Amino acid sequence: MATITHNKIFAGTFIHSKTREKLEYLHNTAIAVSAEGVIVAICSKDDSQAAVQAVLKETQWPGDTETLILGDKQFFFPGLIDTHVHASQYPNVGIFGKSTLLDWLNTYTFPLESSLANPSAAHRVYTACVRRTLAHGTTAAAYYATQSATSTAVLADVCLHLGQRALVGRVCMDQPDMCPEYYRDESPAAALAASVESIEYIRQRDPLFDLVTPVLTPRFAPSCSPRAMADLAALAARHNLPIQTHISENTSECALVGRLFPDLSSYSAVYHAHNLLTPRTILAHAIHLSDAEAALLASNNCKISHCPCSNSALTSGAARVRWLWSHGLSIGLGTDMSGGYSPSILEAARHAALVSRHVAMHTADDAEKEGVKLTVDEVLYLATRGGADVIGMADRVGGFEVGKQWDAIHIQLATVDESGLRNDDELGGDAGNVDLFGTESWEEIVAKWLYNGDDRNCKKVWVKGRLVHQRR
């Protein structure tokens, strides 16, 4: 994998989150990206050509530097970040029947994950998954592989090869009563050894964890022994690595945790007691938390992955994003494939807005009800800067600033002409499901993209300056 390419200039309209509440629209702007994939200059002028000249002057790069200037109804958007996704479950997306979490694991999930101990099966599934998520503009993902260290190594290799930024976690699950005999770590010691093996494999392939970083991944409290949880926490501390797991997804699961850990006061307290609550810990779901638990997670500066498609599909519940924010927690979005049915973080953002409205429907106070709803700007913040913070990369990706890396999407939308027909041909083929009529404000263009956009609108996708996907 060549991550170093050559200097490039991008120009046109750039849209990213200025704050959690507001997107910023940078028009007639040029951004210079170094051969190392880092943004080195940003200039805004009266038109895009003038902006390009300005960054050329600032960088002192030659006039023939490769330059991409976007046309009308096109913009650059930060790469989308998937903070919770099981790459190994990709073949099962859309298949969940009427199941809920615990029966879904046994019926659909464990048999599939276990089959990926075979490296060629793993390579096939992970390649399809990473290519698909890249096509949807996912430039970074926090992946669960499987319990097998071999399978996990394959996922790391696929991400490196295809150029997607990733946390890659071997799934620790050693609790004999809770994990099927055919698919579990044999002991806490075996779990620890396999996790160490996985870390060392990734270190060998990407020594600085430049693109792929190992992540300690106790599946969830019920599937891990106390010993294994504590060992993984110690390993994370020793190597300064992130941790990812699930919390409070489903009421039956919460009750199960209560039965398994009768001496601990809550699900969050279980992780706290085993040293798993750190500023680099990503907790998926966080639906049924108490105020005390939210406060505990916030005081440990833990990060939350909100997975609305999954939570609706598995009838898990509706996470209260505004309430989590009010506790000071940092939140990103996860597809949670295949509990979630969609590979798209744009779909997750859309569904986050819709689920917040379902939360609002059950909020009695009218003023509070309005406040509960998430706006277009807020769900796109979750998809980018929110996600970047959750995976510990807020200093590197999530928006367009000098010093950040060029993880970005070229978004292209089609327009309906005066006869009601579209300009797909001049855009190089089917430009997707969004029809612009030419009267929309930029805010409305972004809303239309959020609600009807798909991978067809992701014309090109870059990670760290490298072109990792383009529509033909």
Next chain:
Amino acid sequence: MATITHNKIFAGTFIHSKTREKLEYLHNTAIAVSAEGVIVAICSKDDSQAAVQAVLKETQWPGDTETLILGDKQFFFPGLIDTHVHASQYPNVGIFGKSTLLDWLNTYTFPLESSLANPSAAHRVYTACVRRTLAHGTTAAAYYATQSATSTAVLADVCLHLGQRALVGRVCMDQPDMCPEYYRDESPAAALAASVESIEYIRQRDPLFDLVTPVLTPRFAPSCSPRAMADLAALAARHNLPIQTHISENTSECALVGRLFPDLSSYSAVYHAHNLLTPRTILAHAIHLSDAEAALLASNNCKISHCPCSNSALTSGAARVRWLWSHGLSIGLGTDMSGGYSPSILEAARHAALVSRHVAMHTADDAEKEGVKLTVDEVLYLATRGGADVIGMADRVGGFEVGKQWDAIHIQLATVDESGLRNDDELGGDAGNVDLFGTESWEEIVAKWLYNGDDRNCKKVWVKGRLVHQRR
């Protein structure tokens, strides 16, 4: 518009609803469709070629009759039916901010609808809308045009030209206090006259209402005078025409109806008092009904259009489909653009499944909770046979039986090869967002299509035997 073409044979796998609970999978089957677009023979054999021979024998058609035999991972599905959609609002899809029904109407909707009194503006919007919905496999739609009879005539013409089966309604709205001065019928008499004009225009263009049928369309109780409602009901009775309106979408709207009609016991009672509850009445939303109202609607054999995308987007509420069914009501799906953000009935079906899970989350009893959830088979029933019944065409469309008309979609899905790459090229281009791995049962293939399918999977679409859309 030429509706008569020539005899055709379709062969391969056909999937449609056998009952409300179960899809039926007809493999190695051939269906003969006459030049008039009617299914005249269906034969199933050991392979598709033998089935084609069998229908040729049964029909005594020549051996060179045009025949389409589908390959692997492809199937025919009945055309999808949109039982509630405002064609005039199409440019606004995805644009609703944090609004709810009543402010949404004034902010986003009335200004746009009013602008379509200009026929060329109307032609542009309706062409884009009908082409887009056809591309998603919508073969029949119950459309609201606008208050303008001229604009309504344009919509009827566009449907006839593009070949989509449609109910087309001029929107009646004459209540001065509730409708803006720039966009309303001047009086009950003017409202009646414009509705008659609209019916007669359509009769002139399609004398037997073969493809396009006029539908009486009082916007909703608050926007119509009692006189106008009663007059439209009488007109519907005189011409034996369908009626469409909205009911019980939002709690503020329900309270408003209570204030406007203090002598009537419920929203449903208002329509009942004005003779609008008939077996050909399509009521959109039906979210906040009481048991007594559901019983009243059922006793009048009214039909319900469930619009889950809209109801979530506008925070209207979550309709209880299982509960409506338990009252004996017949239900279909509506996109309700642009309260709903999506032109796709497949997306509506997906969201109907998800919304039913949100209803389940707030159902206390565990056994009942499971029952509330809608299955893949059930939401696809809603999208086809359910919709056909709601628009009064259950005898003509919605499934594959001899005597029914050929309103159908050719669904094509792509497969991931052993390297994790896709076979799009051999399928003629981007075959969409569904990745099959080859191990899926037919039930799982359909679930994958429901949850990740889009217009790219609709390779060809026919209405009454006429090819009305095909992917290039």
